[in-house]
Amino acid sequence: xxxxxxxxxxxxxxxxxxxxxxxxxxxxxxxxxxxxxxxxxxxxxxxxxxxxxxxxxxxxxxxxxxxxxxxxxxxxxxxxxxxxxxxxxxxxxxxxxxxxxxxxxxxxxxxxxxxxxxxxxxxxxxxxxxxxxxxxxxxxxxxxxxxxxxxxxxxxxxxxxxx
Amino acid sequence: xxxxxxxxxxxxxxxxxxxxxxxxxxxxxxxxxxxxxxxxxxxxxxxxxxxxxxxxxxxxxxxxxxxxxxxxxxxxxxxxxxxxxxxxxxxxxxxxxxxxxxxxxxxxxxxxxxxxxxxxxxxxxxxxxxxxxxxxxxxxxxxxxxxxxxxxxxxxxxxxxxxxxxxxxxxxxxxxxxxxxxxxxxxxxxxxxxxxxxxxxxxxxxxxxxxxxxxxxxxxxxxxxxxxxxxxxx
Numbered sequence: 001x002x003x004x005x006x007x008x009x010x011x012x013x014x015x016x017x018x019x020x021x022x023x024x025x026x027x028x029x030x031x032x033x034x035x036x037x038x039x040x041x042x043x044x045x046x047x048x049x050x051x052x053x054x055x056x057x058x059x060x061x062x063x064x065x066x067x068x069x070x071x072x073x074x075x076x077x078x079x080x081x082x083x084x085x086x087x088x089x090x091x092x093x094x095x096x097x098x099x100x101x102x103x104x105x106x107x108x109x110x111x112x113x114x115x116x117x118x119x120x121x122x123x124x125x126x127x128x129x130x131x132x133x134x135x136x137x138x139x140x141x142x143x144x145x146x147x148x149x150x151x152x153x154x155x156x157x158x159x160x161x162x163x
Numbered sequence: 164x165x166x167x168x169x170x171x172x173x174x175x176x177x178x179x180x181x182x183x184x185x186x187x188x189x190x191x192x193x194x195x196x197x198x199x200x201x202x203x204x205x206x207x208x209x210x211x212x213x214x215x216x217x218x219x220x221x222x223x224x225x226x227x228x229x230x231x232x233x234x235x236x237x238x239x240x241x242x243x244x245x246x247x248x249x250x251x252x253x254x255x256x257x258x259x260x261x262x263x264x265x266x267x268x269x270x271x272x273x274x275x276x277x278x279x280x281x282x283x284x285x286x287x288x289x290x291x292x293x294x295x296x297x298x299x300x301x302x303x304x305x306x307x308x309x310x311x312x313x314x315x316x317x318x319x320x321x322x323x324x325x326x327x328x329x330x331x332x333x334x335x336x337x338x339x340x341x342x343x344x345x346x347x348x349x350x351x352x353x354x355x356x357x358x359x360x361x362x363x364x365x366x367x368x369x370x371x372x373x374x375x376x377x378x379x380x381x382x383x384x385x386x387x388x389x390x391x392x393x394x395x396x397x
Contacts, residue, residue, distance in 0.1 A: 033238070040241045052390040054305030056240030057383060063244035074249060081242035084235070088357070090188045091236045092300050093207045094180070094229025096322075098315040100212045101222050105289075106316070112285035113320065116293040120276035121324050122335075124297050124354035128268035128377075129336045132346025135260045 025079070032080025035072060039063040174218055180228025187211050202358075204322055236301035240382075243299070247379035250372050254345075261349060265377050268353035269384040272297040273392075276320075288313050294392070295385055296320035299356040302382035306389045310396075321356065328355025329362035348373025353381045 036059075043059025051058060066072045099106070106113070173179060184207075191207035215225055251258060276293040285293075291312035295303040300321050307317040332351050341347055344367050351359040352374035360374040 036238050036241050039244075040237050043241065044237075052309065052393055053386050054240070054302065054309060056237045056305055057302060057386040059237075059241040060244045060247075060379075060383065063241055064248055067244065067248045074245070077242075077245055081245035084239045084242040085246070085357075088236070088239050088300065089191075089203050089207065090184070091232050091234075091239060092304070092318060093184050093188060093204065093211065094226055094233050095304065095314055096204055096208050096318050097211050097215070097229065098222055098226065099208075099319055100215070102313075102315055105313075106319075109285050109289050112280045112283035112289065113293065113316065115283055116276045116279040116285075117296060117320055117323055117327075119279045120272055120293070120296060121327055121354055123275040124268050124272040125328065125332055125335060125350045126339065127271040128264055128353045129341035129346050129350035130339065131264045131267055132261075132349045133341045133343055135264060136257060136343055136345050 028079050029083065032077040035077055036063070036080060036084070039066070174220060175224060177228030177231060180225045181231055183211055183214060183225075184229060184232055202322065202326060236304060240301040240305070243302075243379045243382065246375045247383075250376035253372055254376060257345060261345070261373070261377070262380065264346075264349050265353050265380045266384050268350070268377075269297070269381050269388060272354065272381075273385060273388060287311075289316060292316035293320060295389065296324050297354055297356065298382040298385045299378055302386055306386050309386075309389055309393055322358070325355045325358025328359040332359055333362075333366070344369035345373045349377045352377025356381070 039059040039062050040056065041059075042062050043057070044055035046058045046062075047053065047055035063072070067074065067077075187207045187210045188203070190210075191201075191203040194201050194206045195203040211225070214220075215222065254261060273294045276296050277290050280290045280293045288311060291310035292307055292314075293316070294310060294312070295306035295317055298306070298321070300318060303317050303321045304314045307314050328351060332355055333347065336347050336350055341350065347367075348363065348370040351363055351370070355362075356378045360371060360378055363370040363374050
């Protein structure tokens, strides 16, 4: 029994080395990660230099500009970015666990926090929704837009919509 | 060495925190897949809190390892540029107006959240923690830190805002006569970030596309506005 498991593990290792585990996809992930980390580094540097915007957001803006300028192709980074966004919940679990130390503060401020949440949520939804109804042209006609592009964009929302 | 006697050393190793978090996250995802109404963040955190309480392990010790996972929120923020760019391409004709709408929504969100907390007499760090509550978690945390708020409070508010928007946002918008798919998407993405966006995916592709874009854009606008606010407060 023990040997069986060991043999299996060895076989898996050999298969992995032989490229049976879609090495290309792995390289795709690593390329995307390299690019994203490079932009994060850039954003962090800009933040350190004194721009009072979070480094991640500066990285996001630089990344967006690079894609608009065609310096970075969408297909280089799609896989990694949708992986990172899909598993964002895992990344904020440790911080959320910190709520366990905040019972007293939360109890004392419960009313202010809850009221602020409800009032602000209603305000945002109504402002944005009504403004959208007022400002956006009634017919969503987008001439010259390739239909496949739309499909791709919408299906991408499934993967990228983070929880 | 008798490692059973030194089990505390194992618990104190950062690897333990990471392993514990991963071990809680996997089943949390499975539960969410089976029962959609269970938020994975809640199902992921509860077992960790239980284990820490059981082991009498302080949060600060756990977070030494946990911070290795939190660090990835930075790359996740940068990665938001991809849906923003791609959906921005699909929406390019309505983009200038959408920018205006989402910007207005972000301003209103920040002012009403902070204003309500301030009026009800909350201390300044709590007020600042409520300001970024509409935007996606990684950006909200960073904005909260810039404003010297308490990140944990922000996270709790962000999650609750997302869950409330996902459950009541669409009916509320219908009630006030907002029917345009782009308007609904913009409102849901600006007010309820990823959680509300995910709830639209099965309703309408257009709503989900606008919502994904609006969520990223609202994050960017809110951090720019927060930078102004921080300058003003200084």
